[in-house]
Amino acid sequence: MSSDRIVEHVTCLGCGCGCDDLTVTVADDRITQVSPACPVGRAWFADGQVPDRVLADGQPVSLDAAVSRLARTLVEARGRCLVYLGADLSTQAQRAAVSLADLLNAAIETETSATAAAGLLSVQRRGRAGVTLGEARNRGDVFLFWGVDPRERYPRFLARYSIEPTGTHVLDGRRGRHLMSVSIGADKALESADSSFTLSPDQEIAVLTLIRASILGNRVAAESEIAAIAARISDQLSQARYAILVHDAEPTAEPRNPLRAEALITLAQALNGPTRAALISLRAGGNRVGAESVLTWQTGYPFAVDYALGYPRYRPERRGGAIVTTGGYRAALLVGSVSANGPAAQAFAAMRPALIGPRASEADVPTTISIDTGVAGIHDEGTAYRMDEVPLELRPCLTGPRSAADVLQQLALAVRAELKASG
Amino acid sequence: MKPGQLRLAGGTIYDPANGIDGEVRDLFIEDGRMVSTLPDGAPTLNVSGMIVMPGGVDIHSHLASASCNHARRLVPEEHVLDPAPAPDLVDQYLARSGTGGTIPTTFTTGYRYAGLGYTSVFDAAIAPLTARHSHAELDDTPCVDGGVFVLMGNDEYLLRQIAAGERQRAQDYAAWLLTSVGGYAIKIVNPGGIEAWKAGQRNLSGIDEPLDGRSITPRDILDTLAGAGNALGLPHPVHIHCNNLGMPGNVEVTLASMQALSGRRAHFTHVQFHSYGGPGWKSAASRIMEYVNSHPEVSVDVGQVMFGPATTITADGPVEYLLYRSSGRKWVNIDIELETGCGIVPLVYKDKAAVTALQWAIGLELFLLSQDPWRVVLSTDHPNGGSFLSYPALIQLLMDRGVRDERLKQVNPKLLAGSALADGLAREYTLNEIAIITRAGPARLLGLKHKGHLGPGADADVTVYSRDPDIARMFSAPRYVIKGGDLVVEEGQLRRAPPGRRLRLAPGYDEALLPDLRRYFEAYSTVSFANYPVRDLRDAPLPL
Numbered sequence: 001m002s003s004d005r006i007v008e009h010v011t012c013l014g015c016g017c018g019c020d021d022l023t024v025t026v027a028d029d030r031i032t033q034v035s036p037a038c039p040v041g042r043a044w045f046a047d048g049q050v051p052d053r054v055l056a057d058g059q060p061v062s063l064d065a066a067v068s069r070l071a072r073t074l075v076e077a078r079g080r081c082l083v084y085l086g087a088d089l090s091t092q093a094q095r096a097a098v099s100l101a102d103l104l105n106a107a108i109e110t111e112t113s114a115t116a117a118a119g120l121l122s123v124q125r126r127g128r129a130g131v132t133l134g135e136a137r138n139r140g141d142v143f144l145f146w147g148v149d150p151r152e153r154y155p156r157f158l159a160r161y162s163i164e165p166t167g168t169h170v171l172d173g174r175r176g177r178h179l180m181s182v183s184i185g186a187d188k189a190l191e192s193a194d195s196s197f198t199l200s201p202d203q204e205i206a207v208l209t210l211i212r213a214s215i216l217g218n219r220v221a222a223e224s225e226i227a228a229i230a231a232r233i234s235d236q237l238s239q240a241r242y243a244i245l246v247h248d249a250e251p252t253a254e255p256r257n258p259l260r261a262e263a264l265i266t267l268a269q270a271l272n273g274p275t276r277a278a279l280i281s282l283r284a285g286g287n288r289v290g291a292e293s294v295l296t297w298q299t300g301y302p303f304a305v306d307y308a309l310g311y312p313r314y315r316p317e318r319r320g321g322a323i324v325t326t327g328g329y330r331a332a333l334l335v336g337s338v339s340a341n342g343p344a345a346q347a348f349a350a351m352r353p354a355l356i357g358p359r360a361s362e363a364d365v366p367t368t369i370s371i372d373t374g375v376a377g378i379h380d381e382g383t384a385y386r387m388d389e390v391p392l393e394l395r396p397c398l399t400g401p402r403s404a405a406d407v408l409q410q411l412a413l414a415v416r417a418e419l420k421a422s423g
Numbered sequence: 424m425k426p427g428q429l430r431l432a433g434g435t436i437y438d439p440a441n442g443i444d445g446e447v448r449d450l451f452i453e454d455g456r457m458v459s460t461l462p463d464g465a466p467t468l469n470v471s472g473m474i475v476m477p478g479g480v481d482i483h484s485h486l487a488s489a490s491c492n493h494a495r496r497l498v499p500e501e502h503v504l505d506p507a508p509a510p511d512l513v514d515q516y517l518a519r520s521g522t523g524g525t526i527p528t529t530f531t532t533g534y535r536y537a538g539l540g541y542t543s544v545f546d547a548a549i550a551p552l553t554a555r556h557s558h559a560e561l562d563d564t565p566c567v568d569g570g571v572f573v574l575m576g577n578d579e580y581l582l583r584q585i586a587a588g589e590r591q592r593a594q595d596y597a598a599w600l601l602t603s604v605g606g607y608a609i610k611i612v613n614p615g616g617i618e619a620w621k622a623g624q625r626n627l628s629g630i631d632e633p634l635d636g637r638s639i640t641p642r643d644i645l646d647t648l649a650g651a652g653n654a655l656g657l658p659h660p661v662h663i664h665c666n667n668l669g670m671p672g673n674v675e676v677t678l679a680s681m682q683a684l685s686g687r688r689a690h691f692t693h694v695q696f697h698s699y700g701g702p703g704w705k706s707a708a709s710r711i712m713e714y715v716n717s718h719p720e721v722s723v724d725v726g727q728v729m730f731g732p733a734t735t736i737t738a739d740g741p742v743e744y745l746l747y748r749s750s751g752r753k754w755v756n757i758d759i760e761l762e763t764g765c766g767i768v769p770l771v772y773k774d775k776a777a778v779t780a781l782q783w784a785i786g787l788e789l790f791l792l793s794q795d796p797w798r799v800v801l802s803t804d805h806p807n808g809g810s811f812l813s814y815p816a817l818i819q820l821l822m823d824r825g826v827r828d829e830r831l832k833q834v835n836p837k838l839l840a841g842s843a844l845a846d847g848l849a850r851e852y853t854l855n856e857i858a859i860i861t862r863a864g865p866a867r868l869l870g871l872k873h874k875g876h877l878g879p880g881a882d883a884d885v886t887v888y889s890r891d892p893d894i895a896r897m898f899s900a901p902r903y904v905i906k907g908g909d910l911v912v913e914e915g916q917l918r919r920a921p922p923g924r925r926l927r928l929a930p931g932y933d934e935a936l937l938p939d940l941r942r943y944f945e946a947y948s949t950v951s952f953a954n955y956p957v958r959d960l961r962d963a964p965l966p967l
Contacts, residue, residue: 011954300499391559
């Protein structure tokens with residue numbers, strides 16, 4: 001006899017694909033199987049075990065005591081607080097965290113990588129031609145993988161969202177699509193493409209520029225290797241009914257040319273003259289895209305927001321570890337998973353932050369308060385966003401510790417009470 | 424004395440739904456509703472000499488959608504110029520700061536709508552795939568009751584049912600979709616044209632032009648969805664953005680669309696953008712209003728263009744592409760799988776631009792040629808024709824011919840020859856008519872029995888204005904706004920910000936639909952059928 005419990009239609013936040021078709025098997029409150037399994041998803045779910053502790057200065061305390069102490073600390077530091085939105089939070093928890101930041105006149109930072117942030121700034125300058133992922137699958141007949149092989153970091157992107165399945169307008173699946181790949185230095189692109197090209201990093205932007213010029217009707221007639229590559233790619237793209245350009249918006253092996261995102265954006269836009277086209281910017285998981293969405297609707301800006309003056313200001317030029325050390329902050333609240341060796345944790349180590357999130361009590365950082373919570377989508381219900389900003393239902397498969405949203409809402413109440421009491 | 428009671432004493436009441444046109448009366452509020460009387464000693468607010476109307480009802484706005492959020496993100500330069508510190512609420516620690524511009528942040532949107540005396544707002548175009556996002560934004564938009572219209576006019580499943588002649592299944596699907604995503608009305612944007620844009624056909628220009636490879640025309644889509652909305656008994660059966668938005672000569676397709684649905688209730692939105700004669704640019708407002716005036720089943724909102732900044736946000740992707748090419752501004756296009764599209768271009772409407780001046784004039788002509796204010800609603804298609812914050816200036820143009828004629832002298836006259844406005848339209852809207860086009864009319868067209876009027880049983884949504892000869896100033900700063908019985912604006916200041924209620928419907932459908940729909944989802948959708956419906960929506964559906 002088995003005590004296995006099956007939970008269907010579970011959403012995985014292991015990468016930005018946000019596959020919501022997983023079946024999770026649970027036995028004795030541990031995840032024993034995830035199907036269909038991809039390596040990123042397996043690592044994301046693991047056995048679903050997370051600690052359940054509430055600590056103050058490393059010693060166990062009650063949740064209420066921890067929340068009251070934290071509320072006092074934060075209110076005393078009002079105007080000099082930093083709130084860091086880490087990974088693995090539901091959108092509901094993110095909303096509560098941003099409301100706290102507003103109350104505390106805090107600065108907010110997010111998991112948005114510097115590379116992804118540069119891409120978002122390019123979108124703010126140029127706009128973009130995009131799609132939700134299903135359009136790639138349903139319409140894309142020519143794909144251009146620009147310095148990326150999605151299989152490693154986005155394992156089901158090819159099989160579920162793009163080249164392999166049949167689509168409403170691509171009835172032959174993979175056979176109905178032409179794939180091109182361009183490797184750039186250490187950024188190796190899909191090997192199994194129908195045509196592959198290799199560029200050195202210093203050729204990249206020139207080729208993108210030449211492709212775009214060609215698409216706009218201004219082909220440069222030159223007998224050079226890169227002109228020939230650009231001509232072949234632009235010819236193929238021009239023949240598409242719907243071209244899909246794919247790149248990795250997150251940092252990769254090759255140092256990112258800061259012009260890549262904008263060059264791809266403007267190329268995808270230009271392609272909509274002769275045909276239809278869109279750019280897919282692959283994003284990492286943990287609902288970091290949701291944090292950008294919430295920040296946008298509550299502040300107008302997707303990251304790097306500062307409430308110090310009593311309203312949101314955009315400080316995209318002022319990010320990363322430097323603001324932690326030079327920002328003059330007196331209190332820091334990290335919510336969500338903060339990778340112990342990640343740049344955020346390292347930067348925050350000297351500040352003795354408070355942590356609210358999955359595995360907070362195990363973080364490798366000295367803390368004032370640590371409150372363990374569930375992981376969004378494993379223990380915590382709510383909403384999370386796919387890389388294309390499609391909001392997804394989260395169906396928890398395990399009962400975990402308290403939910404991050406509940407703790408943050410309780411903290412917001414305590415902060416309000418503290419503010420009222422302190423007049 | 425019970426809490427929740429309030430007597431509004433001595434105001435001059437404009438409550439057109441109850442036939443009250445500027446009469447001095449007391450009004451009574453108890454537990455969030457209008458009541459016929461209250462015992463002596465109930466708390467009293469003296470509003471004598473002031474003008475009292477129901478709370479405003481915006482039938483067509485874009486304020487809470489994934490598309491709006493893409494647009495918000497696109498214009499940080501607007502937000503930087505318009506910081507919005509938290510208002511001074513009675514409970515100050517519930518107040519939220521934000522930023523403004525043409526697409527303010529959610530809390531600021533709620534505060535600013537309430538600050539204009541509006542208490543109900545509909546987002547007129549949401550992609551069902553992102554409905555969860557719309558509801559989250561509405562949850563963060565206080566002070567106004569809100570609902571969403573659900574985009575269906577280019578939906579792949581629906582197009583397949585139409586092609587197969589499965590009208591009943593199309594109707595069941597429309598009902599399922601509305602129920603699943605917490606919607607209020609069926610929305611059609613550029614019927615078939617968005618699918619044409621996505622499929623490489625670029626666009627459809629007439630209502631009998633078929634989609635490539637499919638035996639479906641815009642007429643079929645209009646007919647099927649208007650039929651479904653009417654058969655389901657939806658209070659606002661179908662909300663239509665016609666083909667060819669913004670193109671010279673589009674009056675023909677607009678009139679053909681109206682005629683195609685003759686005899687059935689249908690609302691045609693932002694008709695200003697659909698009232699252009701041709702060839703070249705000229706006004707065809709009189710032809711549109713001639714039809715509307717003589718067909719009581721048709722209603723419209725105007726979609727007035729106001730000079731100044733705007734952000735165009737629409738599911739009508741092909742239009743935004745043309746706007747991008749002609750304006751040179753930044754451009755977002757996002758095609759949304761199986762359902763619809765999304766295009767965004769920020770713009771500035773300049774009075775020295777001939778086409779913009781014509782658009783402005785056409786909007787005013789539509790208002791001024793209307794014979795039945797109950798069916799011609801005030802809108803700017805916020806933020807497409809201008810921000811909702813420009814409503815007071817628009818009201819002034821309608822009520823004050825002097826101001827209107829002065830403004831007309833300042834605009835580029837090049838394309839205004841032959842327009843009724845240039846020939847001189849003397850009409851001035853009365854306060855009663857303004858109350859109709861901003862409250863009573865839209866509430867009636869939406870079938871909101873508890874809104875848009877002040878009779879017993881109505882929601883206690885009330886706006887009180889201090890009289891002011893400057894009409895724009897008067898409408899931009901109500902003295903009091905009451906929302907569901909809460910005194911939201913007090914002495915011109917926002918003091919309370921209660922959460923809004925969700926206005927949604929759950930029409931029934933034949934569950935025989937579901938097995939086929941599940942197979943379709945499994946074949947083509949990237950979201951699981953089981954996860955598609957939005958759960959845990961705020962507030963129960965309204966009864967049908």
